[in-house]
Amino acid sequence: MRELYRANLDRLGRDLVEIARLVHRAALDGRTALETADVHGAERVISEDARIDMLQESLDDQAVRLLSLQAPVATDLRTVVASLRMSSSLERMGDLARHIAQLTRLRYPEHVIPEAVRPVFTQLADAAVEVAEEAVLLLETLDLAHADRIHALNVDVNALHLSVFRAIASPDWTASPSTTTDVTLASRYFERFTDHGLAVALKVRYLVTGECHHHRGADANGA
Amino acid sequence: MRELYRANLDRLGRDLVEIARLVHRAALDGRTALETADVHGAERVISEDARIDMLQESLDDQAVRLLSLQAPVATDLRTVVASLRMSSSLERMGDLARHIAQLTRLRYPEHVIPEAVRPVFTQLADAAVEVAEEAVLLLETLDLAHADRIHALNVDVNALHLSVFRAIASPDWTASPSTTTDVTLASRYFERFTDHGLAVALKVRYLVTGECHHHRGADANGA
Known part of the structure; x- marks a missing residue:
């Protein structure tokens, strides 16, 4: 019984890593598709998302079964509850x-992002890919250096997100209203993506150190 | 022991209703503030959000304590896990x-929403208020008629959200790029708000009927 219990907890951890790997793959492919206006790459990201959803459901079922059959306490209980939360964040x-891929497909063969803000979006997409990669490493190793890196990337992304709004507000902005909408949403999606990565990092930090840093979201300015 | 256990489960349910009531209040005050460009009302929504956050943390702590000390199984376990998920949705x-209130404050004394799309936003805000109200009633009564109503409101909101994008894309759209960004974000916030309401409705439906309707979010078109 004890061994089965350990095996089930370990499987929960492995499945979380697996979901994080699929998210990292989605961020990589989504970046390429966005930057090259590649509709096939975009389609792949869109269809692969179903696998992430399925894995999350399976993980949640496992977690509830574990709670039901083995009634973990203390650290193990915290781990199971945190896994439920982290699987939600990864699924989002x-x-x-x-x-992002759907915007790419919607505007194909045009690019979603106008040239004026492409450098900012290159940085946003690179940061998102790195956050996902660091989330994989963090969940694999529980080394909090990866949580620190996610934190730093989040700070960068918030600044980049605001710089997108500044670009839109500047007198040089010549894009159409629909492009302005696309740029606004794409920037918001990247900001939300990395913020959910931060939520994962904070959960792991809590599990490792016992310290709770409440995650209030980074989009506190309403923009 | 048994009585304490029941009392703790009941308290979880009451706290969820209390959070839903605060969310309803925020939707009501946020609507008035947006529609009248009232910076004081907006400030109140912003500062009151901390209470929702605190109540959610307290509910989560209670849920984990309940899992730890009383190891519920079957329906009770499902209820506790669903409560954790619903408190997340309500907090969001x-x-x-x-x-929405922060946008109102940011643009004060101007209105966030230009006249051309105010009628659509009136409908979006009314739907959001009603979703929150129905969530309160649903959590209080577990009467699935309220879940049905939330479902219907969600369908309306998705159509309204798309109509905002159509208005922005029309040749008559004359708003500035920054206003276009505000309108895009505000519409997205309402869409997300009601979608989280739908997530709550689906959880309650699952608890009552045992049927699982997966919640994949309603923003499937990426816009």
């Missing part, structure tokens, strides 16, 4: 990568 | 009402 990251 | 609804 998959959705957001899908949204 | 509070954040989204706050974001």
